[in-house]
Every structure is written in structure tokens, then in C-alpha cells.
Amino acid sequence: MLLPLPIQNLIEKISKLPGIGKRQATRIVFYLISRKEELREIIKSLSLIEKEIVICPDCFFPFQKSPNLKKCPICCHPKRNKNIICVVEKETDLLTIEETRKFNGLYHILGGLISPVDPQSYKNLRIKRLLERIKENKIKEIILAFPLTPQGEITSLYLERILKKYQVKITALAKGIPSGGEIEFADPQTIESAFKHRESL
Ligand SMILES: [Zn+2]
DSSP: OOSOHHHHHHHHHHTTSTTOOHHHHHHHHHHHHTOHHHHHHHHHHHHHHHHHEEEOTTTOOEEEOBTTBSSOHHHHOTTSOTTEEEEESSHHHHHHHHHHTOOOSEEEEOSSOOBTTBGGGGGGSOHHHHHHHHHHTTOOEEEEEOOSSHHHHHHHHHHHHHHTTSSOEEEEOOTTSOTTOOGGGSOHHHHHHHHHTOEEO
């Protein structure tokens, strides 16, 4: 191979990041090699993330470590409604919903969806902690906010079946979000309306 091993290694690592293939990873690596100053900045940022960012033990959203914060600012916020949890696939879905400022409850980041071609994929999801949270707190409603994709539908059905055993109201976002559409890319009006018209399961 023409490339020195450290370069090959970095390409290998970057190509494993979500949405990045081998060709793109190779381009990124060459870009960084030719811009040492940017490379240094990125190393600094990564190191800061590694040292200071922790994952909330309740909702799994990342936050900055602080001696007086055990959970993320959303879970700790005194004005948030602690009786309602909106379950989302990933962090960026939470961000999109937060931007609308129309949802005042808590979140639970599932960390993925069940794949129709890999039924065992439910094992990688953070379902256990969700059930614990329902038991530990007085959760009255769980909103399932998944995309209208086969993965989203299967995950909804699976969670609905499990949650039926708990004394909690289960709702799903109204079908306002375009079919196949990701929560992450929906516009604020659509999200707001999907929350307002959410349906009981
Ligand atoms: Zn949290």
C-alpha cells in the first residue's frame, strides 16, 4: 500500500463514523494533513469532549460535567414536566424538537431503531433504562416520536407491546411528518402540530 500506516489507520477509523464512506474518509484525512492548524484545533476539541462531556444517566443526552449536575440540564430543569417522556431515536431528533420550544417534558434517546432485517437489533436499544425510569418516577405519558419508516413503525409496535404492561398512557406523534421523513429534518410547524395532535396507542 502506498499510504503510511498512520494515514491508513485514520482513514479506517473515520470511515466507521455515521454517514461517511471510505472515499470521503480518505478525502478528509488528506485535507487534515495539509492543514496542520485545523488539525490541532480538532485534536483540542476532541480532547475536551473526551474529558468534559458525559452522558445523562436518565435520557442519554450528553452534557458538560459539573460537580453539582448529576443529570443533563433538561432532566434537571425545575420547570420541565417530569411526568411525560418523549422517546426519540437519536440526539439530533431531540435537538429538532427542542428548537420548537413546544414540548416541555423529558426525553429518552433510544440510541437507534429496530431493523426489519435484524430483529435482534432491539437488544442494542436503551429500553431497560426507559422501563426503570417509568417505575422510578411518576411517568404518566410516553410519547413515541419515531420517523414514519419501516424501522420507526416496528420500533413503535415493539415498545407499545412492552409499555402496555405499565400504567402509562402511550401516544405517538400525529402523522403530519411526511412519510419516510426523519424527525430531525421536519420543520417546526410540522413538529408542533404532530405533538399537538398526537394519538393514543
Ligand atoms: Zn437527561
